[in-house]
Amino acid sequence: MIKPRKAIKNFAPYVAGRPIEEIKRIYKLKKVVKLASNENPYLPPENVIKKIKNLAGAVNRYPDSNASRVKKAIAERLEVGEKNIVVGSGADEIIELLAKAYLESEDRIVVSRHSFIRYEMAARLMGAKTKIVRMRNFKHNLKAMAEVAGKKDKFLFVANPSNPTGTYNTKAEVEKMLEILEEKKLRTIPVFDEAYIDFARADDYASAMEFFRKGKNIIIMRTFSKIYGMAGLRVGFAVASEKICETLERIRPPFNTTLISQAAAMAAVNETNYAKKTAEKILSAKKLLEKNLRKAGFEFVPSQTNFLLVKVGNGKKVFKKLLEMGVIVRAMDEYELPKYIRVTVGKPSENKFFIDCLKKVRRAK
Numbered sequence: 001m002i003k004p005r006k007a008i009k010n011f012a013p014y015v016a017g018r019p020i021e022e023i024k025r026i027y028k029l030k031k032v033v034k035l036a037s038n039e040n041p042y043l044p045p046e047n048v049i050k051k052i053k054n055l056a057g058a059v060n061r062y063p064d065s066n067a068s069r070v071k072k073a074i075a076e077r078l079e080v081g082e083k084n085i086v087v088g089s090g091a092d093e094i095i096e097l098l099a100k101a102y103l104e105s106e107d108r109i110v111v112s113r114h115s116f117i118r119y120e121m122a123a124r125l126m127g128a129k130t131k132i133v134r135m136r137n138f139k140h141n142l143k144a145m146a147e148v149a150g151k152k153d154k155f156l157f158v159a160n161p162s163n164p165t166g167t168y169n170t171k172a173e174v175e176k177m178l179e180i181l182e183e184k185k186l187r188t189i190p191v192f193d194e195a196y197i198d199f200a201r202a203d204d205y206a207s208a209m210e211f212f213r214k215g216k217n218i219i220i221m222r223t224f225s226k227i228y229g230m231a232g233l234r235v236g237f238a239v240a241s242e243k244i245c246e247t248l249e250r251i252r253p254p255f256n257t258t259l260i261s262q263a264a265a266m267a268a269v270n271e272t273n274y275a276k277k278t279a280e281k282i283l284s285a286k287k288l289l290e291k292n293l294r295k296a297g298f299e300f301v302p303s304q305t306n307f308l309l310v311k312v313g314n315g316k317k318v319f320k321k322l323l324e325m326g327v328i329v330r331a332m333d334e335y336e337l338p339k340y341i342r343v344t345v346g347k348p349s350e351n352k353f354f355i356d357c358l359k360k361v362r363r364a365k
């Protein structure tokens, strides 16, 4: 019998948020809300939807393998070179491309405990190891991460803001981390995953893009999945040195983004008004959700994202009970946070349904 590679012997599939239709069927429910995958509850900009519809009659052709126009649009928007961009099937594919391109089995990556699980999964795929650094108050301890980095550590992954904790690191903390790494003269490259940047409002938060523009050897990942409401289309990208981009380009599948996703990304890139308005709508819904959680006596971690990490006692049990009532959230045991659930901020009516159900779950205990 043919055997899979040793590195993936104990691999379990990624636990994604459960689909609405599946939960309706299993629990015989009419109403189900999904607040599980940090998606945007709103559709993409009108302009994007129009482009998608228009392209139905062109799907017999392959997309542009180089995604040149998407790169050009992103490059102009972010004021970086076109050769500094790699487009992927979501930021998720970029994580995997980095691992496939750079990680030998003797290499390591550095991540925080409770950090987005896909970094470690990508390292494991290559048989590489992951060094885990404790968080402080649910925040990445960037100083400690830089201090533990050694010769074998190729990447240091930092989601900023972070998933699933929702916390952020300040510009000063990022600067300090870069300083420590530079002093150590390591080749370790920090990867800043900015999937949730559009929801961050803290005064002392800043994108790492400014450090990239100043010539620092760092990688930044972004996605169209969250703020542009395009999770189903699968487009994300990395900003990196030309050398790294060239390497990733050599190994990525030739048609990793589709005709439709490329056109949608190009149309979305300059929709700054949509992005701003949508973020404001979601953030004001978050404020109300926070108020109602507090009123009901639930603690949660302060968040700079479109989701909240809420302390509920037995997270797995509460997740299951909510599911039975038609609310899909995420249990956090795989993130070593068994007392918590992670809830995405949805539309106000969805958030209200979640709170009502959460209160019922507690009363039933």
Ligand SMILES: Cc1ncc(COP(=O)(O)O)c(C=O)c1O
Pocket (backbone or CB within 6 Å): 037, 038, 089, 090, 091, 092, 093, 116, 159, 162, 163, 193, 195, 222, 223, 224, 225, 231, 234, 235, 236
């Ligand atoms: C921190 C972080 N990075 C990357 C991703 C992947 O995003 P994409 O949909 O672009 O693959 C997610 C998705 O939830 C995320 O939370």
